[in-house]
Amino acid sequence: MTFRLGALLGFLFCAALLAVAAWFQFVEGLQPCPLCISQRxxxxxxxxxxxxxxxxxxxxxxxxxxxGVLALGGAAISARHVWLQNLPEDEVPACGPGLGYVFKHFPLTETLRLLLSGTGECSEVLWTFLGLSIPAWTLLAFLGLAGWALWLGWRRQAC
Structure with a gap:
């Protein structure tokens, strides 16, 4: 497989992930939380x-x-999301204001902190498949993308 084809396959997989996210939001009506938006x-x-x-x-x-590094960063965000979803109910952080309000009234640093750390709404599990939530599947996708990217970039090229 050529590098170009491998990179194109990586791009198409990412496009498919974003299409699924759009389907969940606009067809199924699942509103994304701050960590979901960060993962997107x-x-x-x-x-x-x-x-x-x-x-x-x-x-x-x-x-x-x-x-690979970006995918591992996405995996870290997904891992935090999965962690929040598995916290005992009494340890879940409080829900924050809506993102529209935050973008309008908060400084950029606070907005980024909120997007990367999540709020109580991020702990809600809205959908599962084979026992895994959307963030858990996204974590697996990021790990696969990181492995693919690093393999593609660092494999021995054919002469």
């Missing part, structure tokens, strides 16, 4: 790196490492 941003960034890598078709180690 990370999927978008990983997908953009894969797209640029496929178009540029050079520097596989650079693009593979960048996509």
């Amino acid at each position: 941003v990370m999927v978008l960034l990983v997908g953009l790196v894969f797209l640029v890598a496929a178009l540029h078709n050079r520097a596989p180690r650079l693009y593979g490492t960048l996509a």
Whole structure:
């Protein structure tokens, strides 16, 4: 498999993840919490790196490492989300104000902290498949993307 094809497959997988997220939001009516939005941003960034890598078709180690690091960052956000969902009910943080209000009235640093740390609404499990919630599936997807990106960028290229 060529680097370009591998990067294109990575991009298409990210696009599929974002399409599923849009389906959950706009068809199923599941409103994303701050951590869900952060995970979507990370999927978008990983997908953009894969797209640029496929178009540029050079520097596989650079693009593979960048996509891998971003995917691991997304995995960390997903892991925090899964952790929040598995907290005992009395340890769940309080729900914060809506994101629209936060973006309008809070400084950027506080808004970013909220987006990356989550609130009580992030602990709610709205959907499961095979016993795993959406953030758990997203965590697995990020780990797969990180592995794919690093393998793609650092494998021995055929002469």
